[in-house]
Amino acid sequence: xxxxxxxxxxxxxxxxxxxxxxxxxxxxxxxxxxxxxxxxxxxxxxxxxxxxxxxxxxxxxxxxxxxxxxxxxxxxxxxxxxxxxxxxxxxxxxxxxxxxxxxxxxxxxxxxxxxxxxxxxxxxxxxxxxxxxxxxxxxxxxxxxxxxxxxxxxxxxxxxxxxxxxxxxxxxxxxxxxxxxxxxxxxxxxxxxxx
Numbered sequence: 312x313x314x315x316x317x318x319x320x321x322x323x324x325x326x327x328x329x330x331x332x333x334x335x336x337x338x339x340x341x342x343x344x345x346x347x348x349x350x351x352x353x354x355x356x357x358x359x360x361x362x363x364x365x366x367x368x369x370x371x372x373x374x375x376x377x378x379x380x381x382x383x384x385x386x387x388x389x390x391x392x393x394x395x396x397x398x399x400x401x402x403x404x405x406x407x408x409x410x411x412x413x414x415x416x417x418x419x420x421x422x423x424x425x426x427x428x429x430x431x432x433x434x435x436x437x438x439x440x441x442x443x444x445x446x447x448x449x450x451x452x453x454x455x456x457x458x459x460x461x462x463x464x465x466x467x468x469x470x471x472x473x474x475x476x477x478x479x480x481x482x483x484x485x486x487x488x489x490x491x492x493x494x495x496x497x498x499x500x501x502x503x504x505x506x
Contacts, residue, residue, distance in 0.1 A: 361445040362460065364388035367452070374452070374459040383451050391444045398437050405430050 364384045367374070371381060409426045412418065449457065 361442075361449055363445070364391075364448050367448060367460075370460070370463060373463060374456045376452075376456070380451055384448060387444060387447055387451075391441070394440060395437075398433070398440070402430070402433055402437070405433060 364387060367376070367384055368381065376384075405426070409423070409430060412423055412426060452460070
């Protein structure tokens with residue numbers, strides 16, 4: 312192999328290594344951003360008395376869940392998680408096909424638009440599925456249990472670090488994930504893209 316070819320191969324390998332390294336450095340940042348987005352969505356849902364099954368199960372003694380309610384919530388959680396895993400993998404495949412379409416020398420605009428709409432509809436369907444899951448969880452509870460949850464939520468807002476994850480309305484590092492100082496009820500974050 313001549314020197315020029317060897318030099319090009321080394322430069323190519325170096326560029327690939329740098330690209331992979333940059334992607335690896337950005338991955339934790341992207342994961343943190345998604346976590347914050349999901350946290351904001353969870354807080355918004357909790358403000359509207361829509362709680363994840365895990366949170367309800369953690370408070371089962373305080374709100375007086377029956378053994379039958381616990382079993383129903385556990386079954387709904389399992390079903391929701393299985394569905395979410397399948398939907399997330401399907402979405403990733405759709406996004407890969409979309410990215411491959413954009414790499415062609417000549418982009419088929421109609422196909423690109425169709426795929427973008429399909430991906431958007433798929434994400435909307437994911438969000439609707441998650442909201443229905445949260446509503447089903449709430450429907451499992453009695454009016455008295457929902458009242459107890461409301462009381463626990465109010466107490467947690469008065470005591471940082473409990474159910475809601477800290478004093479999110481305080482300014483500075485303990486404030487809400489988006490850095491705004493908002494009173495309760497005026498925080499309306501968008502739902503997460505992928506659930």
